[in-house]
Amino acid sequence: MTKQIALLIGSGSKTSISKLVASHLQKMAPASIRLNPVEIADLPLYDRDLDENSPAAYERIRKQIENADGVLFVSPEHNAAIPAMLKNAIDVVSRPMGQSKWIGKPAGIVTVGASMAGGIRVADQLRTIASGSFINMPVYAQSPALGSIFNGLFDEQGNILIEAVSQTLQQFITGYAEFVAKF
Numbered sequence: 001m002t003k004q005i006a007l008l009i010g011s012g013s014k015t016s017i018s019k020l021v022a023s024h025l026q027k028m029a030p031a032s033i034r035l036n037p038v039e040i041a042d043l044p045l046y047d048r049d050l051d052e053n054s055p056a057a058y059e060r061i062r063k064q065i066e067n068a069d070g071v072l073f074v075s076p077e078h079n080a081a082i083p084a085m086l087k088n089a090i091d092v093v094s095r096p097m098g099q100s101k102w103i104g105k106p107a108g109i110v111t112v113g114a115s116m117a118g119g120i121r122v123a124d125q126l127r128t129i130a131s132g133s134f135i136n137m138p139v140y141a142q143s144p145a146l147g148s149i150f151n152g153l154f155d156e157q158g159n160i161l162i163e164a165v166s167q168t169l170q171q172f173i174t175g176y177a178e179f180v181a182k183f
Contacts, residue, residue: 003033003180006068006105010075010086010122012041017112017149020158021169022074025110028170033177035072038064040089051096058092065093065101070180071137072108073126077119082126094134102135106183108176109143110169118147140179144172 007026011018026035043057044050050058065071075086094100109126111119123143130137146153152161160166 002031003069003177004067005029005033005035005070005072005108005180006065007035007037007072007074008040008086008089009037010073010083012085016076017146017154018074018076020154021110021112021146022072023158024160024166024169025072025074025173028173030174030177033070033173033180036064036068038089040085043085043088043092046088046091046095048095061089062093062101065105068105070106070108070176070183071102072110072176074110075112075119075122075126077111077113077115077117077122080121082122082129087129090129090135097134100134100136102130102137104183105137106180107137107139108172108179109139110146110172111143112146112149114148114150116147118145118149120145138179138183140176142172142175144168 007022009018009022029035044055093102107130109123111122113119127139129135130139155161
């Protein structure tokens, strides 16, 4: 049976490198998993006053995560941190108190960044958040951090130009699928 993976992309930009990477991962994914993009750009900022009467967008994403067998985060680094819209989505799905939909979902993390570090700080932050008591997700150990993304990583059609990057992503998605199968 194919495991359904919620794919959360930390950038809503039309020219998002994270979206390009996510698209490649969707194509590379083994048949045992299916990566399903989850829209997070439209979420109102989390406000616990809305827990009793949540906006439709809150309910939609909570249901998508609840129905997923795992979660894959693909994110850029914004000012050495997780993009605000991704952190907001994490907060929305972890509430109301005691009703987090993240718990136990195997997580995967891929980051991108303009520097050589490739968003490694975001991967560290996501690991910390995922291990917190309201999230409590097991996280796959490998987390590709694609750096120097504006220096010839992709051609004008969005194809990966560096074979080592393509191989790294293939190894990651294959390993992540094996990780998900354990849950």
